[in-house]
Each structure stands twice: as structure tokens, then as C-alpha cells.
Amino acid sequence: MxxxxxxxxxxxxxxxxxxxxxxGTLASSGAFRVSTGKYTGRSPxxxxxxxxxxxxxxxxxxxxxxxxxxxxxxxxxxxxxxxxxxxxxxxxxxxxxxxxxxxxxxxxxxxxxxxxxxxxxxxxxxxxxxxxxxxxxxxxxxxxxxxxxxxxxxxxxxxxxxxxxxxxxxxxxxxxxxxxxxxxxxxxxxxxxxxxxxVMPMHCSANIGADGDVALFFGLSGTGKTTLSADPERCLIGDDEHGWSKNGVFNFEGGCYAKCINLSEEKEPQIWQAIRFGTVLENVVLHPDTQVADYDDATLTENTRAAYPIDYIEGAVIPGVGGQPKVIVFLTADAFGVLPPIAKLTKEQAMYHFLSGYTSKLAGTERGITEPQATFSTCFGAPFLPLAPQVYAEMLGERIDTYGTRVYLVNTGWSGGAYGVGKRIKLGYTRAMITAALQGTLEQAEFTADPNFGVLVPDHVEGVPSEVLNPRLTWQNKEAYDINARELAQRFQKNFEQFAQTAEEIRQAGPKA
Incomplete structure (x- = not known):
């Protein structure tokens, strides 16, 4: 044969x-739909x-x-x-x-x-x-x-x-x-x-402004990385994997692999419009008569996916290269409701939070989780790092020094109380804060160190109520805030024990319980 x-x-x-x-079969959109059977996600x-x-x-x-x-x-x-x-x-x-x-x-x-x-x-x-x-x-x-x-x-x-x-x-x-x-x-x-x-490899998205200013967005699942990097005022370099060299930033990939559970045209129009002929849909349920995709149906998995070339995104940068990043955003969805919605980080704090890679899982999102759980993924990509985490963190520190890159920690999670009591920070506020960071206007604010986490909190952001910027002020029960803040700080400290060999100034840059 x-x-x-x-x-x-x-x-x-x-x-x-x-x-x-x-x-597989064709969905009504023209995308090729396939079921992956027993394995609907990575198998670590x-x-x-x-x-x-x-x-x-x-x-x-x-x-x-x-x-x-x-x-x-x-x-x-x-x-x-x-x-x-x-x-x-x-x-x-x-x-x-x-x-x-x-x-x-x-x-x-x-x-x-x-x-x-x-x-x-x-x-x-x-x-x-x-x-x-x-x-x-x-x-x-x-x-x-x-x-x-x-x-x-x-x-x-x-x-x-x-x-x-x-x-x-x-x-x-x-x-x-x-x-x-x-x-x-x-x-x-x-x-x-x-x-x-x-060259520093990174698990992040990247976009670029009209003036050529590059921004990087790091964040684990559920923090808003895809949503916030898809800015109509900026062009997408890539949504997931990048390198940072002496030449600047470059995308590893020629496409995007987007989650599409609960996808809607209103909330994520770029992804919605990219699902057409040539796109691969994994484990998305189709209506048996019309072949229309039901993105809200998680029967097969929550991890439904769409794979498409990056030129399906309007205004995407091709080839996917940009200059030296001016701004880095670390995204976290803090379900404990105690991290400030935006804070500036020193180089040492940036290296600490990069090594920590914090976000939180929510009650009800997985079996057995009855209350918010702190989750740490080193360098926001622990499953994909063959080398010691400190190798990547040191490269980050060197680049912050060399290029004067500003780093911000942005909490897209809860305010006014923990999950179940408080409310998720309004997307409009988060967008306004990130815009201020990218445009440089945030640097005109006065900054105060948070007493629990040490990060630098601004007193003013255009379009955001000042009380929102200080998470303690949004809580009705201030004592409950203090308890929750101390507990999260202790979780950070416990997790960072694995990096005992890290330089003293980095270990001291973390939260103080």
C-alpha cells in the first residue's frame, strides 16, 4: 500500500x-465542529x-x-x-x-x-x-x-x-x-x-496603540485577559503566547484559541465574528436541526473552544511584532474582595507577583468548592515552564530596569465584600483604570502604599469614584475587611515559601500579614 x-x-x-x-460537521456559521471525546482539556x-x-x-x-x-x-x-x-x-x-x-x-x-x-x-x-x-x-x-x-x-x-x-x-x-x-x-x-x-517567553496577551506603545496582559482564566486586551482603540498582537527580546515583543502564534462558553456577540464581538469557515470548534453543542451553536451549553465541557487565524480579528497586527512594552498589567480576580482595583508595583513587587501568579476560584464553579479559594500559578503559566521559575522572573526584572516598563496589578474581582456579599468591580471602571495606565495619566495621581499588600494605590482615576480605589472603604464591615485582607496576605506568604532562595528584596516586597 x-x-x-x-x-x-x-x-x-x-x-x-x-x-x-x-x-466532524459544519456549524451554521461555517466553522468545523468536532467532539474530542473523553479528553476535553489538557491532561497534566x-x-x-x-x-x-x-x-x-x-x-x-x-x-x-x-x-x-x-x-x-x-x-x-x-x-x-x-x-x-x-x-x-x-x-x-x-x-x-x-x-x-x-x-x-x-x-x-x-x-x-x-x-x-x-x-x-x-x-x-x-x-x-x-x-x-x-x-x-x-x-x-x-x-x-x-x-x-x-x-x-x-x-x-x-x-x-x-x-x-x-x-x-x-x-x-x-x-x-x-x-x-x-x-x-x-x-x-x-x-x-x-x-x-x-528572550523572555511569556503567557500573556499583547496589544499596541496608535502611537506604537505596547502593553502586555498577564492573567489566569477568568481574570478578563482576553476581554481587556481586545480594546477597540488598540490593535491585537496576540492573545496568549509571546516573546520579549532586544527587538521587542513578538507573538509565538498565527492564531487564537478562544474559550467560547457563554460567548455572546454583545460581550465579545471579535471572537463571535471570527467563528466562521476555517475556524475549528471543539466540543461546542450544535442544535440538531439548525446546526446553530449553543455557546451556553456546557453539556460536554465548560472548556469549549474556537481556533481561528489571527487575521480573522479585525485590525490584528500581522506579522505579530511590536516594540518594547511600556506597560505590563497583571490581572487577578480576587474573590475575597480585598485587593485594590488598580495599584502600581515596584520592580521587586512585580517580580514577587509574577512568581505568585495569583487569582481565586469561585464557590460553585467546581465540585467541592464551597467558598473562594486562592489559586497561584507561577509566572501565570506554571504548567508550561520547563525551567526554574526564577529564570523567568529575573528576565522580567532585567527588562523592567532596561526599558523603564511600568507594571500595574489590576483586580477584576470583588469589591464591597467577598464573593457572595460584595459585587464584581464594574467592567467600565476597570477599562477606565487600564486606559489611564496605558495613556500615562495614572502617573499624575498621588500614590499610597496599601497597609496589607504594600502595593501603591492611586487617589484618583478619571471616571472612577475615589472610594472604589480603596477597597476597605467599599466594605460596610471594616473589621471583616481587615480579617479577609490578613488571611489573603498569609496565603501569599505561605505560597511564597517555595521561593526561599529568591533574593531578600523580592521576598520582602510581598504582603505583610
Missing amino acids: DQIVHHNLEVSELVDMALERGE LDKFIVDEPSVHERIDWGSVNRPIAQEYFEKLYDEVQAYLEAKEEVFIFDGFAGADEEYRLPIRVINEFAWQNLFVHQLFIRPTPEELDNHQAQFTIIAVPSFKADPEVHGTHSEAFIICSFEKRVVLIGGTHYAGEMKKSIFSVMNYYLPLRE
Whole structure:
């Protein structure tokens, strides 16, 4: 049997083939809709790095970066190769990660499914015909969702596996149909290689103003990163993964992978309008008669997704590059209602909060959560950091010094009380505060150090009531505020114990219980 290899097919060809092969259906919008079955999100316990001599001393081994022996990887690699060779047809995408040509990584993705090849075609940077002719992949993803591992034979945690070999420059993915594993595997690879080239990799969105001023938005799920970086007065560089080099900021990707649970045209018009032919919809429920997407239906998962090329966003910057960032915004949704809605950070405070990566989970959002829970994700991207967190934090500090970048902590969570008592800070107020930060008018305010968290709180922001800026003033029960503030400060301190080797001035920049 002669195998057919489909190489860098056009979008329409991939959609047609995916439909012919019964891999999914078309939604009424024209987007290609697929179900990923058992796995509707990333599977962190199934993710491994091959423990190889050349990387052993550099990897920050632990619960995130879990080692697997070389012999297990080699056996699995051989079996996956044989599995693919027996297929009648396979799909290959050659492209790039990194919009800055000086730092981009040429990649190859080999898929057994047409729809997954469509996904990577839309998510990574697509080559020109000339670039394709001269393409030399430096890292390869092999994705075979139908191949299931045997933990006893292959040393895996389960049937699913996401295994990265830095020596072989290969990522093996199997047992899971969730396409996000391919996207995040390359992000992890970039997080390993770029610091070796003095480039800071970042899990953040980025936009640029009419004057060329670049802003970065860091934040965990639910903090408003996508909403707040999608500013009609500014252009989107990218929504998720970026590098910061001597040249400035550059997007790793050529597309966006947006959550679409409860999506509406009114609240997120850019994403709504991007869901059309060529977009991949994962686990979105369609009406059986009309094929209209029901974005409020979480029957399959809360983690419904839309993958589309960034040029589906009006005004997106292509290629995704910008200058040196003038402003960094750390977003947090504090359900305890005690962090100020905006505060300026010193360099040391910025490094402290970057290492902390705080937000909070809400009561009722997950089984077993009956009250707000503090959540910390190092550098706002702990699952994707192969190196020690301090490596990334030190790069941030160096860049703040070099470029004079201003850093702000913005709380998009609660005010006037904790979740269930207070109210979420109005989006209009948050937008006004971020606008003031980006335009520089916020610097005209007088700043006072918060007594619990030490961050610098402004006394005035145009369009925001002054009492909103001081969270204690919004609480009816001031004693309850003080208790909640002390408890959150203690949570920060407890979490930061893992960074005992961090410089004293950074450890002292955190909250005081």
C-alpha cells in the first residue's frame, strides 16, 4: 500500500477531507465542529519530559515537569512510527512558532486526522510558498489520538501521553483528541529554548496603540485577559503566547484559541465574528436541526473552544511584532474582595507577583468548592515552564530596569465584600483604570502604599469614584475587611515559601500579614 501524504493543504481542502472522513460537521456559521471525546482539556498528569543527559540539570523537575526514562520513550516512538506508517494517509503541516524571524522556530506537525491538521494550520504561523520550499523543521509534533499507551509497557500514567524529547526534538501525543495539547507543547518548547537566547517567553496577551506603545496582559482564566486586551482603540498582537527580546515583543502564534462558553456577540464581538469557515470548534453543542451553536451549553465541557487565524480579528497586527512594552498589567480576580482595583508595583513587587501568579476560584464553579479559594500559578503559566521559575522572573526584572516598563496589578474581582456579599468591580471602571495606565495619566495621581499588600494605590482615576480605589472603604464591615485582607496576605506568604532562595528584596516586597 502506497501511503498518501497530504502536505500543507489549504483550509478548504482540509475541511472537505475532514467532512469526507466523518471527523466532524459544519456549524451554521461555517466553522468545523468536532467532539474530542473523553479528553476535553489538557491532561497534566499525562505530560512528561524525557530525562536525557543534555537537559537533566536544566529542567525544573517536579509535579509539572515529570521525567520519563529514555527507554520508554524510544519504545513508544518506534510504535507510533509503525502505527503511522500503516495509515493510508497522513497530514503534515510545516510552519513556524514565533513571528520574529530572528527567533522563530521552524516546526513540523504530523497528524492522523485532517481536522487536527486544520487546527495547527490555523494556530501556528503559516509559511509563504518560498518559506515552505526552504523549510527545515527544528522540532516535530507527532499527534496520533487513536493510539493508546499501555502504562505497564510504556511507563505512562494512562492511555494518554504528551512526551517531549529535547534531544530528539520531538513531541509525541497520543490517546487524547484534545488539540490544545499540540499548541501548549510548542509553547513549552519555546519556554525552554528562548531563555538560552536571552528572550523572555511569556503567557500573556499583547496589544499596541496608535502611537506604537505596547502593553502586555498577564492573567489566569477568568481574570478578563482576553476581554481587556481586545480594546477597540488598540490593535491585537496576540492573545496568549509571546516573546520579549532586544527587538521587542513578538507573538509565538498565527492564531487564537478562544474559550467560547457563554460567548455572546454583545460581550465579545471579535471572537463571535471570527467563528466562521476555517475556524475549528471543539466540543461546542450544535442544535440538531439548525446546526446553530449553543455557546451556553456546557453539556460536554465548560472548556469549549474556537481556533481561528489571527487575521480573522479585525485590525490584528500581522506579522505579530511590536516594540518594547511600556506597560505590563497583571490581572487577578480576587474573590475575597480585598485587593485594590488598580495599584502600581515596584520592580521587586512585580517580580514577587509574577512568581505568585495569583487569582481565586469561585464557590460553585467546581465540585467541592464551597467558598473562594486562592489559586497561584507561577509566572501565570506554571504548567508550561520547563525551567526554574526564577529564570523567568529575573528576565522580567532585567527588562523592567532596561526599558523603564511600568507594571500595574489590576483586580477584576470583588469589591464591597467577598464573593457572595460584595459585587464584581464594574467592567467600565476597570477599562477606565487600564486606559489611564496605558495613556500615562495614572502617573499624575498621588500614590499610597496599601497597609496589607504594600502595593501603591492611586487617589484618583478619571471616571472612577475615589472610594472604589480603596477597597476597605467599599466594605460596610471594616473589621471583616481587615480579617479577609490578613488571611489573603498569609496565603501569599505561605505560597511564597517555595521561593526561599529568591533574593531578600523580592521576598520582602510581598504582603505583610
